[in-house]
Amino acid sequence: MKGVLLVNLGSPDSPTAKDVKPYLDEFLMDERVIDVPNWLRNILVRGIILQTRPKKSAEAYAKIWWEEGSPLIVLSERFANKVKEHSDIPIALGMRYGSMPIKGALKELNDKGVDEVLLVPLYPHYAMSSYETVVVKVMEEQEKLFPNMKLTTLPAFYKNPEYIRVLSERIAESLEGFDYDHILFSYHGIPERHIRKSDPTRFHCKIDGKCCQTNSVAHNTCYRHQCFDTTESVKAYLNLPADKVSNSFQSRLPNDPWLKPYTDFEFERFPKEGIKNLAVITPAFVADCLETLEEIAMEGQHQFQEAGGKEYKHIPCLNESDAWVKVMANWIKDWQKTGALPA
Numbered sequence: 088m089k090g091v092l093l094v095n096l097g098s099p100d101s102p103t104a105k106d107v108k109p110y111l112d113e114f115l116m117d118e119r120v121i122d123v124p125n126w127l128r129n130i131l132v133r134g135i136i137l138q139t140r141p142k143k144s145a146e147a148y149a150k151i152w153w154e155e156g157s158p159l160i161v162l163s164e165r166f167a168n169k170v171k172e173h174s175d176i177p178i179a180l181g182m183r184y185g186s187m188p189i190k191g192a193l194k195e196l197n198d199k200g201v202d203e204v205l206l207v208p209l210y211p212h213y214a215m216s217s218y219e220t221v222v223v224k225v226m227e228e229q230e231k232l233f234p235n236m237k238l239t240t241l242p243a244f245y246k247n248p249e250y251i252r253v254l255s256e257r258i259a260e261s262l263e264g265f266d267y268d269h270i271l272f273s274y275h276g277i278p279e280r281h282i283r284k285s286d287p288t289r290f291h292c293k294i295d296g297k298c299c300q301t302n303s304v305a306h307n308t309c310y311r312h313q314c315f316d317t318t319e320s321v322k323a324y325l326n327l328p329a330d331k332v333s334n335s336f337q338s339r340l341p342n343d344p345w346l347k348p349y350t351d352f353e354f355e356r357f358p359k360e361g362i363k364n365l366a367v368i369t370p371a372f373v374a375d376c377l378e379t380l381e382e383i384a385m386e387g388q389h390q391f392q393e394a395g396g397k398e399y400k401h402i403p404c405l406n407e408s409d410a411w412v413k414v415m416a417n418w419i420k421d422w423q424k425t426g427a428l429p430a
């Protein structure tokens with residue numbers, strides 16, 4: 088029987104340093120997230136980052152935490168439940184890190200008689216620290232626990248026409264009545280090194296003005312290209328003026344060069360360039376989370392207005408919206424009936 092495994096990133100159990108610490112430990116000790124030799128990762132993560140970050144992160148989580156729990160988890164569960172209502176095959180939800188592990192979700196499917204799984208990493212774009220680590224972890228667990236299960240993975244859907252349609256309509260509906268000067272597409276950042284590491288040609292991705300706009304097989308795994316492509320597709324769908332749209336990258340860790348421009352620097356710059364009314368969309372995330380609700384909706388507004396900006400609007404992620412649920416349910420139905428995956 089066929090079944091579906093939805094996987095998102097995961098959250099700590101509570102917004103306390105005690106619970107944030109083991110979550111960050113699992114997350115940052117992932118070799119696809121902090122991609123340095125094991126001994127160095129140990130020093131960086133356990134010796135340095137985990138000494139101070141859990142307390143700071145817990146304070147940020149506390150600002151956005153809901154009564155039902157972490158917004159990322161709650162929104163992912165609501166999404167999964169709604170997708171289930173539109174499907175007649177088993178659907179399970181797991182998280183890459185934290186206490187809703189992938190092995191539990193695989194077991195749930197196996198117990199229902201599923202032996203053919205469609206894995207859906209809940210990320211529109213390919214990055215080794217998001218999409219790839221989910222695929223590798225699911226493959227490891229499946230081979231170990233259920234070696235006879237067949238696994239198929241949904242490709243990154245950053246330019247899928249149905250995804251672009253619902254994302255664009257979400258933006259259009261949120262912008263109704265908002266007299267914006269500019270729309271910022273803020274994507275989660277990654278270290279520049281990760282772009283080069285994920286380039287199968289080893290020479291295409293130079294992170295310059297042109298590589299991401301020049302056709303290449305490297306784009307199948309180039310996060311930067313895929314982010315830019317999503318923006319261009321939305322721009323075309325909504326016929327947005329080119330000079331009123333730009334990209335940026337948020338949520339970096341210190342020391343390494345990460346993809347630029349940095350979102351927080353843009354918040355400081357925009358008012359000086361005459362941009363007073365700003366809308367921000369965060370398409371790297373399908374569900375609102377710490378990085379959208381705290382960093383963008385709260386801190387971002389504060390930074391922009393401190394720098395002289397006036398009106399500020401954070402556009403919510405697709406979350407459990409009916410339109411997005413229907414798109415996912417249709418992808419699942421197509422795979423269930425014909426084995427076809429969305430283009």
Ligand SMILES: C=CC1=C(C)c2cc3[nH]c(cc4nc(cc5[nH]c(cc1n2)c(C)c5CCC(=O)O)C(CCC(=O)O)=C4C)c(C)c3C=C
Pocket residue numbers: 096097098099111119120121140144157159210214216217275276277278338340371372375376377378
């Ligand atoms: C959208 C995909 C994501 C990519 C790519 C990604 C890369 C990446 N992230 C970190 C470090 C942190 N990210 C944190 C939170 C976080 N990251 C994503 C998604 C991607 N990360 C989400 C959805 C969330 C929110 C989780 C939630 O519970 O709401 C955090 C934790 C919070 C904090 O302390 O800031 C860290 C740390 C790195 C290093 C990285 C690429 C190398």
Ligand SMILES: [Fe+2]
Pocket residue numbers: 275338
């Ligand atoms: Fe992250």
Ligand SMILES: [Fe+2]
Pocket residue numbers: 291292293294297298299300309311312
């Ligand atoms: Fe590129």
